[in-house]
Amino acid sequence: MEVARRVGRAGRVAGIDPGRQQIARARAKAARRDVPIEFQIGVIEQLAFPDQTFDVVFSTLMVHHLPAPLKRQGLAEIARVLKPRGRLVIADFTHKKERQDQAARFHAGGSRMQNLAAIVSDAGFESVETEEMQPSRFSSFPGAGFVCAYKS
Incomplete structure (x- = not known):
């Protein structure tokens, strides 16, 4: 929205x-x-859009559900539907083992942002950057991170 x-x-x-x-x-x-x-x-591995359709692809809170081979396949599809120099933004929960306090009980497994950035880079994206949002101390929200990159 x-x-x-x-x-x-x-x-x-x-x-x-x-x-x-x-x-x-x-x-x-x-x-x-x-x-x-x-x-x-x-599904991410078979996007029903023509080549070079979008300026930006934004993935929210779902990459942690995918095994590594499906992440790579999905990133190839994203690259296909992005226009040249198109932007990829992935938002995902932080990895479960990196959480503390109440946030450690949150159900989603999450992603390690540096690992996700490496997969994005390996898929041929450029200018890969990461940023993490830390949850407030007493929150059950697990925190989230972002990986931003551009199609080469």
């Missing part, structure tokens, strides 16, 4: 998820807010 707000009516925003319920929920939420987003059922 935030991405659609930022690009405005002149931009195009598409969202994919393999789950029918998640897509239905996202469509309903976008409709309530009158936000024009194209949602479709899909």
Whole structure:
């Protein structure tokens, strides 16, 4: 929703998820807010878009679910649908073993940002940067990190 707000009516925003319920929920939420987003059922390893479609691909809180071979396959698909010098932004939970206090009990496994950055770099992306958000001390939120890069 935030991405659609930022690009405005002149931009195009598409969202994919393999789950029918998640897509239905996202469509309903976008409709309530009158936000024009194209949602479709899909998987990262086979994106249903032509080559060089997008300026930016933003992946949110899902990469930790993927085994390494699927991450590499998905990054190749992302590179395919990105325009030259297109930007990749991955947001994911921090790795479970790096959490403390209440956040250590959060269910999602998470990603080590440096490992994720290495996979992104190995996939041929350039100017790879990472940033981590630390949770507040008494929060059950596990913290998150970002990997940003550009298609070479």
